[in-house]
Amino acid sequence: MPRRNDIKKILLIGSGPIIIGQACEFDYSGTQACKALKEEGYQVVLINSNPATIMTDPEIADATYIEPLTPEFVERVIAKERPDALLPTLGGQTGLNLAMKVSEQGILEKYNVELIGAGYEVIKKAEDRECFKQAVLKVGLDVPESAFAHNMEEAREVAKKIDFPMIIRPSYTLGGTGGAIVYSEEDFERLAFLGIESSMINEILIEESIAGWKEYELEVMRDCKDNVVIICSIENIDPMGVHTGDSITVAPAQTLSDKEYQEMRNQTLKLIREIGVETGGCNVQFAVHPNTGRIVVIEVNPRVSRSSALASKATGFPIAKFAAKLAVGYSLDEIRNDITKETPASFEPTIDYCVTKIPRFTFEKFPEAGDTLGVSMKSVGETMAIGRTFKESLQKGLRGLEIGHSGLDNKLDYNTISDEKIKMRLQVPNASRIFYIKYALQKGMSVDEIYELSRVDPWFVANIKEIVDFENALIKEFKQSKTLSVEALRQAKQFGFSDAQLSEIMKTDELSVRNLRKEAGIKAVFKLVDTCAAEFEAYTPYYYSTYEQEDEGNAVKKTDDDAPKRKIMILGGGPNRIGQGIEFDYCCCHASFALKELGCETIMINSNPETVSTDYDTSDKLYFEPLTFEDVMNIIESEKPDGVIVQFGGQTPLNLARRLNDAGVPIIGTSVESIDLAENREKFSNFITQLDIIQPKNGSANSVEEAVQVATRIGYPVLARPSYVLGGRAMKIVYNKKALLEFIEEAKDVSQGHPILIDKFIEDAIEVDVDAISDGENTFVAGMMEHIENAGIHSGDSACVLPPHTLSQNLLSQIKKHTCKIAKGLKVVGLLNIQFAVKGEQIYVLEVNPRASRTVPFVSKATGTPLAKIASKIMAGKKVADFQFVDPETLEHISVKESVLPFSRFSGVDIVLGPEMKSTGEVMGIDVTFGAAFAKAQMCANQSLPQEGKLFLSVNDTDKRNIAFLAKKLSDMGFTIFSTKGTARALKANGVKVAIVDKVGDGKNNLLAMIKKNELRLIINTPSGERSQSDMRSIRSAATVYDIPCITTLQGAWAAINGIETSKEKGFVTKSLQDYYKEREKQCAAS
């Protein structure tokens, strides 16, 4: 069937900010979908609140709305754009839920918008647990024993019929939020209550625990002619009980015979037909009893998902792109397989390698939360590795994870770990279990014992044992002959051992191992990911490395002109983590787009399957490889690029810059020397002083004594941190010697021999972030962002506004001058980010980063200037003067960036912000007034400001002087104010009406009780710097659980008041980015 001609304009909903459970995979799928629909001649309207996405680039959709993902704003966009159809299946759970809401509210009907891909009934059947169970049973399939409950009485009734352990799953939540395994009656009471609360419809499913069963996923696609194909099967190494997103998974399934696999395939077909997903991608999860083979259906997602992104990268089959085409009427056989060109998309990919996905956790950021894994997702990113064997892909994946492991290495000496600890770490799922399997094997535990404890399938454990046994053989061989034979080295490489791992065995350095094996002729070869196991010719250069006979590195025939092009390689950012996420991938993609525009051949290296950069469409060549020195050098030696870009992928490629430079790799852009200068405290201080720019007093320390001396010299409070880290890892504001000593103890692991940096902390200063582009001579200041919170909160966590709204012209032009001076002094070629602090009329430079910053996409979206693209072109030789820039200060609209925090995932963690970054993502509010933009940003971040009701106000002593006016205003706006004694006294003295409430305790007016009764609408609580307030901590944590906006600075409170006023007046403007830019161009032309 050809494309539908009865629809012209299609609305897509994005997935909003990066949060745990919903990351850049939906930018990947959304971007693919927008491009595919545009290619077919449809007009595409997009609504998404996340500015750091490729999909919100103005050239991807026809009209792009950066607006809150709420029914109200979707309606505004629909009313304005009048689309014919809404495609709800590409924006993750957020997009799907929002489509359901606008459908239920009659908005789609009102404006005559058709849901395509999956209709309302279909989504309900898959998402509503009771409907889903009925659908599964109807087609004769099996599910775990279970029943629903909508309140505690019902829940207790159900629980009587099911044995412990049981699982509680709330309906309509994301990434399994609120889901939990229950082992006892006490747990049950608490977790059932939380589950009911977190469900959008106050419903939970209580079910038989199938923890420990084998877990599988099938990715499936269906077209309008009812053709169904399976794209990929995935087997989880961590068995049932650990959220799939937190499991190490492998593709394809390894331990199913054809009979079982086909049974699962048949069940999948029955399910997708019964649920009625009309067209598109879908994912089905199964659990299999390891001893009986009983198969039960766990879940169906009637949309593209994290797993479908993984499956696309694992097979080369672009699920989201094809899902979009199927949604507008094409059938699978009418779509061509991009990779083979001659064969259609109506087939099932077959692969000739093994793919391992490993989640990346960030427990180090939340030390109070344990690293135990369960049914609620906690990982913030993932890496994927491709190898010809499981052993190879596992080891590649572990080094690609960038957590300091060079493979399945020996970071911990197994001799130092007790048997009890090993047993515990095997039995209770956790983030480092894979290493404990190794330690257990090293200690002599058998494969079966390990299986009994961990329920990790013996096939996987046995493969790990092969790695361990082989490592032992290598150690023995080296002991005997003081070297390793060519055969041993070759097999080691085939088992995935990195040069770094081998250097430990051979007691030498990594480079020596590299040279040794290269001399022996052991070199990485590159193989293609081609969807068909080499059965057909592949035209897409998507590669992975391995150690085998044939190198296909240059096997792909060039289709366009064969004229030699300048080859530029871009190093990506690896797995997402807090501090290094989608923003850097956005920059890498832009580098590739821009350099292609300049006629260069672009080569991307990355290991993150969620990203747009690892879409084989993004660059001319894609290498899906870990970003380690060894793996990158292998590709460089094979490709011999003319230039390598390291400043876009965040800290990952920057950390390699020095070694690559030393190895003679042509790094383009800002020199490695300048990067070092900016990182080296002492050199940097001298440099800044020479430029006549002021820095907070500072020093660096290599020992505890030195640190104390430095801190005493410059005076407390100080900001202390290790050097060479991103996202303010382990950074802290310390107010006294005791706290400093504690900090040093904690930071030991992170700093790894690098000195500790100590700065004077400037209290009550306004922080300003600047992004600029320079060619070494001239510099363009592309954006200045004024932080809404005080300096001291990590820039990645703080809200900021562009253009600045309180700073004077004079200050701004000084900041600009400083920026240009620094850029010229550092000979920056490309991007530059500087953080300034302003106190009174004094400007301090806090930090200079001669690389892409997290705010590049935000500034690009806010100003319409594509910073990363321009910077890439400058790195390739263009000059600042070659571009036409628009002064961001002339913008008529205001953009506010707000961060999104993951605290609700980590129960018990304090939500106070500080110099260490904790947010996972960001959103943007754009409007013509600050209040409107701020209010939108808050809505985008899912903390909509209340318009009236009860609020709690409690501030520290410093802030007490400044709250009277603020409180009066809130009171006038119709809020009832509750305060603690101290704050209440200050307010009463100024004539503000206030009720006193206890923070905790048994009293009736107990704050915690008010939160739990859902009576509070807003909390404003500024914590005092040095005292740890354990009672306030529990309040803030509770507020997180109950989704009550919690503001921790006075500046934030003022911004909120501003926003509340605008919301009350409904003074919002709904305008597409394209229209904002057009207006700006008109102004420029006029002036």
Added chain:
Amino acid sequence: MKKAVVYLQDGTIFEGRSIFSSGESAGEVVFNTSMTGYQEILTDPSYAGQIVTMTYPLIGNYGVNKEDVESNKIHVKGFIVKEFARRVSNFRATKSLTDYLNENNIVAIESVDTRALTRHLRLQGAMKGMISTEDFDPESLAKKLRAVPSMEGADWVKEVTTKEKYIWEEGTSSAFKVAAIDCGIKYNILRILTKMGCEVHVFPATATIQEISAINPDGLFVSNGPGDPAAVPYVAETVKNFIGQIPIFGICLGHQILGLALGGKTYKLKFGHRGANHPVKDLAEDKIAITSQNHGFCVDTDSLPKGEVEVTHVNLNDQTVEGLIHKKYPLFCVQYHPEASPGPHDARYLFHTFINMMKGANATT
């Protein structure tokens, strides 16, 4: 662990290792792209005379069991993989794959760059080859290989067909009596027909018309099997006599034999279709089935008598013919494997078509 080599007719050598078996074996080297189903593939008589390389690198993970066999023995001449599983994991496994191969004296080697081998076969075409754990001298291997007959023109059916006629014993019901000509029939075809209510009489490929007519069958089934269809003209001759008499269903080699019986010709494909992911379009229904395939030869549609035979199915990868139907008589056949095993079950409906054809024929007589 012993060194081993794959030596191809064109002189190309791939190195590997043998972990258990030693020896030498020659045959046509082909690749199969199924990710599961190695036990079914090993025991599929259609692979007689062939050395099979699996494109999926990790083989043997779920072991072997008693049920997943497609005949009473392993038929492949040799087996080439990237890596054999050292440890088996599956609730039905009774034995490891390596033990199974070893006990059956199959020369099987690993650590081969099977992707490179596959690419080579794709580019150069399927060819004769040899695997050896003893002789690594190209000249000597070439000499030995020259003595091995080529697939084209070779009658492998007589090597695998049943010696005696027998009735498949699984199942009890017997609504239809089916005569199956065993050119190397897969057990799963027999299992499915029986389950659907057929009493299946399995005949040797050399059975005469009289022997088959003697049981008074409701339908005739022409099975899959190894090698060149043109090398077994005697089966086509036998089958010819039943065209228009009783419903006929052919699978794979059976399909090619029916093509010949109808007056058509067959030709050898460059590297054949062997896998479980081939899209086949049912032209009448405009629907796609993902099919299991295993064939090196193909029916030439242009050679078929115009007006009598219609192409019902095509392969969407290369547009080759995948199914035929006779316009006048109850006869149809497919090039692929609706019995799967291994592979998707999308094409099971064809067995119903056969049953319905027999029902129809019974109703009219």
